[in-house]
Amino acid sequence: MPEQSILIIGGGPAGMEAARGVADLGYRAILVEKRSCLGGMPDEAGYAALTPDFRSASEATAEMVAAIENNANVTIRLNSTVTAATGRLGDFEVTLKNGQTAEKVKAGAVIIATGFQHFDPGRETQQYGYYEFDDVITLVDLEKMLKEHNVVRPSNGQPPERLCFIQCVGSRDRQIGNEYCSKVCCGVASKEAIEVRQQLPNCKVFIFYIDMRMYGYWENLIYWPAQEKYKVSYIKGIATEIMKKGDRLLVRGEDTTMGRPMEVPMDIVVLSVGMESSAGTREMAQIFGLKQNKYKFIETIGGALNTVTTNVEGVFVCGAATGPADLEDTVSSANAAAMKALAAVQRTQRLAG
Ligand SMILES: Cc1cc2nc3c(=O)[nH]c(=O)nc-3n(C[C@H](O)[C@H](O)[C@H](O)COP(=O)(O)OP(=O)(O)OC[C@H]3O[C@@H](n4cnc5c(N)ncnc54)[C@H](O)[C@@H]3O)c2cc1C
Ligand code: SF4
Known part of the structure; x- marks a missing residue:
């Protein structure tokens, strides 16, 4: 049988x-x-x-x-x-x-x-200094901090005043051979952005994206509340480099909507790593x-x-x-x-x- x-x-x-x-x-x-x-x-x-x-x-x-x-x-x-x-x-x-x-x-x-x-953001061709700068973290690292209600800069234990997400890290990247979209990271970053604003109302939160991919109901459940209720700033742009400036990080890249270079100081940079x-x-x-x-x-x-x-x-x-x-x-x-x-x-x- x-x-x-x-x-x-x-x-x-x-x-x-x-x-x-x-x-x-x-x-x-x-x-x-x-x-x-x-x-x-x-x-x-x-x-x-x-x-x-x-x-x-x-x-x-x-x-x-x-x-x-x-x-x-x-x-x-x-x-x-x-x-x-x-x-x-x-x-x-x-x-x-x-x-x-x-x-x-x-x-x-x-x-x-x-x-x-999760994609290892320290892999070759990744220019974001994950293993170099304490205050460059991933979605997963931030998730743990949110769970403990302890979102602080790893470098000095202070709550951040400016925090940004960089989308598509390790996804939609032909150079490393991961051409696919990881599907969840736009939604997860937006959800975490909302939680940061809830836990630290004085922290300004930015999301640098190529284009935001919200599937089905995620659009209404997370994306619009993040912008309208929680005032998260979405910036269509490509971050090409992260550097240290004083005790802060400097995100360099291009604001593609405005068609001009950008340089913005941040306390924490969160890499939206894919699958x-x-x-x-x-x-x-x-x-x-x-x-x-x-x-x-x-x-x-x-x-x-x-x-x-x-x-x-x-x-x-x-x-x-x-x-x-x-x-x-x-x-x-x-x-x-x-x-x-x-x-x-x-x-x-x-x-x-
Ligand atoms: C940063 C991030 C955040 C996310 N947050 C969300 C969210 O909020 N909402 C959502 O809908 N989705 C989210 N996701 C997606 C979600 O994590 C996946 O949909 C889900 O975990 C997939 O489940 P799975 O069981 O297929 O795989 P996994 O969760 O990876 O589980 C696989 C299991 O198999 C085990 N295993 C592996 N190899 C072996 C082996 N050889 N022998 C025995 N066991 C083995 C592993 O130990 C593990 O327990 C997120 C993804 C990422 C990248
Ligand atoms: S960040 Fe958004 S667009 Fe980029 S891979 Fe993830 S879900 Fe796709």
Whole structure:
């Protein structure tokens, strides 16, 4: 008889939602996470409030964990990853490694949910001095400060009077080969800009952008309130260089609306880093023989009409392992992957029976 369990690799929002979907349909999910806890990047990076509804990220994560933690249909393997896989749809055998211990598990289908990593702003060709200047930080660093209600200049512990975001760091950049848009950073920067204004009403906040990309309802929920209610200044411009001037930073570039060079002093510069494929995503692609696109995200074979099926029958993918995705995309694709994985397993059962 074909095996019915679904093995899900990655315990972030995508993996947790896929496990819940499989369990809700009455099947067994085995969820493998390499960290010591579930939650994925929102937990690992310490997100404060989520875009677009400002819901607490910890609360949302706890809700997802609670749905699967004591669920009789879900087996969770923490501190574990997959080191080998053999077999086919209906009959996979996968080796899990936990420290020195290896365990073989059977699964009818596999869902890859190994997510993304943040772009490293210190990478070559990046001219923003992330590793050089203490007061140049990333969206993720600011998120942690917002969570602690302690937005201060790392160089001197003082609250900033002027703070700016630089958009598209590591995305839409042909020079480094990341031509794609990371989808979430315009919304996340605008949300953080609002929170800075809420926590530090005297701090002036600027966002330097190429063009603002707000999807769907994010426009009304974050972009317009940021400008109209919270007086965040959006400046269409390209920042080319950050320098130190006295005890402040000087952002140099071009104001493209006015068509003139700009030089503006700042206390904190926040780099809006984008999304790249994670090491785990690349490893799983190798182990399962999955096609990757030129950016090393896992390629799906159905175009816009099937966003979760890979080139290997019985192996599905969801969330940010397929490319930049917000939580809404992630959760939707996780449910699609759960449904398609179960449908594939049931099909093999019908054929076998
Ligand atoms: C700065 C920033 C802020 C963001 N804020 C928001 C927001 O406010 N709202 C929103 O909608 N979206 C936001 N996003 C997007 C959001 O983080 C993603 O949509 C979401 O995390 C994707 O979930 P995922 O489960 O696919 O991947 P991840 O969250 O990356 O989770 C992947 C999981 O897989 C595990 N894993 C990796 N490799 C292996 C392996 N080999 N074996 C086992 N486990 C493995 C990881 O440890 C991790 O737990 C933000 C993104 C960025 C860049
Ligand atoms: S979402 Fe905005 S900041 Fe992020 S890559 Fe796209 S345009 Fe740039």
